[in-house]
Amino acid sequence: GAVVSQHPSWVICKSGTSVKIECRSLDFQATTMFWYRQFPKQSLMLMATSNEGSKATYEQGVEKDKFLINHASLTLSTLTVTSAHPEDSSFYICGFFEEFGTRNYGYTFGSGTRLTVV
Amino acid sequence: AQSVAQPEDQVNVAEGNPLTVKCTYSVSGNPYLFWYVQYPNRGLQFLLKYITGDNLVKGSYGFEAEFNKSQTSFHLKKPSALVSDSALYFCAVSYGQNFVFGPGTRLSVLP
Numbered sequence: 001g002a003v004v005s006q007h008p009s010w011v012i013c014k015s016g017t018s019v020k021i022e023c024r025s026l027d028f029q030a031t032t033m034f035w036y037r038q039f040p041k042q043s044l045m046l047m048a049t050s051n052e053g054s055k056a057t058y059e060q061g062v063e064k065d066k067f068l069i070n071h072a073s074l075t076l077s078t079l080t081v082t083s084a085h086p087e088d089s090s091f092y093i094c095g096f097f098e099e100f101g102t103r104n105y106g107y108t109f110g111s112g113t114r115l116t117v118v
Numbered sequence: 119a120q121s122v123a124q125p126e127d128q129v130n131v132a133e134g135n136p137l138t139v140k141c142t143y144s145v146s147g148n149p150y151l152f153w154y155v156q157y158p159n160r161g162l163q164f165l166l167k168y169i170t171g172d173n174l175v176k177g178s179y180g181f182e183a184e185f186n187k188s189q190t191s192f193h194l195k196k197p198s199a200l201v202s203d204s205a206l207y208f209c210a211v212s213y214g215q216n217f218v219f220g221p222g223t224r225l226s227v228l229p
Contacts, residue, residue: 006161009159010159034217042221042222043208043219043220043221043222044162044208044219046216046217091159093161093162095162095217107152107164107212107217108164109154109161109162109163110161111160111161112159112160112161114159
């Protein structure tokens, strides 16, 4: 099955610095990637959708200048949290969408990144 | 609008007993439905999906789910719970390339 590698798995950074999270598909190519954010004991909230070679589409309420998404290739997408603040502390998960007929329809998720801003 | 409800925040069950985690959905058209499990500080693991065909879907780790169109439900079940099944479970519905997740249900299997 499809494999997605996300790193780092956890990161602690100082307030005001930037953090980059990478997400790679290891055995398939994905034209569309998704970034989710999960607050403690809550569900996953879609932040943005990125298509390879084009600008990301952000959900309402997500600051595109703070959460920079780059989908440079069919196997790599990055999320950069710029000028991080403690309220940005959260669990971030990437997801690739694949559709090769109904049998292979669905999402594959990365293992997530726990960001703590101090 | 597409939506998913998981009416129970928490489900407790004794090891060896059957478990059910409930999910209802509201979508237009034919839904694609999914179950994922999340262990602490981990990403989501795919359990099973319903796209078309048999209403009873069998998935990973002995889990299964039954699609009930008349009740708009897709409850997750397992005949005999294990302590290691304790985790957070998400139901999701897909339309196009978009996913909508339910709020999640925390399952605790007590030894």
